[in-house]
Amino acid sequence: MSASILDEIVASKRREVAAGRKRMPIEELEAQAAEAPPVRDFRAALDGRGAIQLIAEVKKASPSVKVIREDFEPVAIARAYQQHGAACISVLTDVPYFQGHLSYLARIRAAVVIPLLRKDFLIDEYQVVEARVAGADAILLIAEILDDATMARLLERARELGMAALVEFHDPANLPRVLAAGADLVGVNNRDLHSFTTDIDRTLRLRDQIPPEILLVSESGIHDRAQVERLEAAGVSAILVGESLLRKPDVGLAVERLLGLAPESR
Numbered sequence: 001m002s003a004s005i006l007d008e009i010v011a012s013k014r015r016e017v018a019a020g021r022k023r024m025p026i027e028e029l030e031a032q033a034a035e036a037p038p039v040r041d042f043r044a045a046l047d048g049r050g051a052i053q054l055i056a057e058v059k060k061a062s063p064s065v066k067v068i069r070e071d072f073e074p075v076a077i078a079r080a081y082q083q084h085g086a087a088c089i090s091v092l093t094d095v096p097y098f099q100g101h102l103s104y105l106a107r108i109r110a111a112v113v114i115p116l117l118r119k120d121f122l123i124d125e126y127q128v129v130e131a132r133v134a135g136a137d138a139i140l141l142i143a144e145i146l147d148d149a150t151m152a153r154l155l156e157r158a159r160e161l162g163m164a165a166l167v168e169f170h171d172p173a174n175l176p177r178v179l180a181a182g183a184d185l186v187g188v189n190n191r192d193l194h195s196f197t198t199d200i201d202r203t204l205r206l207r208d209q210i211p212p213e214i215l216l217v218s219e220s221g222i223h224d225r226a227q228v229e230r231l232e233a234a235g236v237s238a239i240l241v242g243e244s245l246l247r248k249p250d251v252g253l254a255v256e257r258l259l260g261l262a263p264e265s266r
């Protein structure tokens with residue numbers, strides 16, 4: 001994702017939020033959030049005490065590769081993820097760039113019991129409340145698109161609503177900002193924002209700079225068992241994986257292979 005596409009996405013989110021506020025004022029949305037069923041503990045589900053856990057992602061497309069999977073059935077994919085060993089599910093809700101939808105959260109929520117992450121570009125508390133109403137148990141926050149005050153405020157808002165926040169960064173310079181915001185669940189995005197290349201060494205290099213009480217998630221570019229074993233040995237709590245699972249015809253088998261529950265194909 002080039003920096004300019006990130007700017008473009010953020011601009012589209014500002015328009016979405018403005019339109020949302022017109023359709024339904026935040027007070028009304030908050031009233032709905034107060035009535036929503038209880039959240040599931042996303043962070044606790046990732047605390048495998050040494051055994052690395054999987055957040056499996058439901059994502060049809062992305063700006064880097066366009067359509068990832070043609071026969072995209074979000075609920076069936078989520079069910080397979082759960083059945084074959086994922087601890088949590090990440091659901092892309094961005095429409096224009098990832099071909100996701102907010103309604104996928106509610107549909108998936110009705111079909112699985114494991115906790116769900118709203119994966120989107122959150123810049124405003126309106127989207128945080130919206131996530132809760134739609135059925136999310138956690139939200140993603142991206143350090144690269146948030147100033148310090150907004151990052152801390154959205155994190156606090158998530159907690160007030162009972163949700164967890166996974167706070168992601170790519171540039172190591174942003175790690176101190178993420179910690180200062182009070183994150184207890186931190187993601188390293190292995191994908192370079194300019195070249196789209198991924199490198200899990202980015203997570204491994206940063207491992208020692210993250211306090212042990214914080215759960216660390218390695219995100220993007222994970223596609224084989226050897227990588228997962230390296231991350232597990234380094235004490236990484238969880239992996240966030242989309243593309244490599246979605247490219248396989250049998251996503252359940254792909255999950256088992258990544259988790260070492262089934263032998264890898266050759």
Ligand SMILES: O=P(O)(O)OC[C@@H](O)[C@@H](O)c1c[nH]c2ccccc12
Nearest residue numbers: 189219220221222240241242243244
């Ligand atoms: O499909 P991959 O390479 O397994 O990556 C999953 C996830 O990490 C990636 O989708 C992602 C990480 N951070 C994001 C922020 C917004 C949208 C998408 C993402």
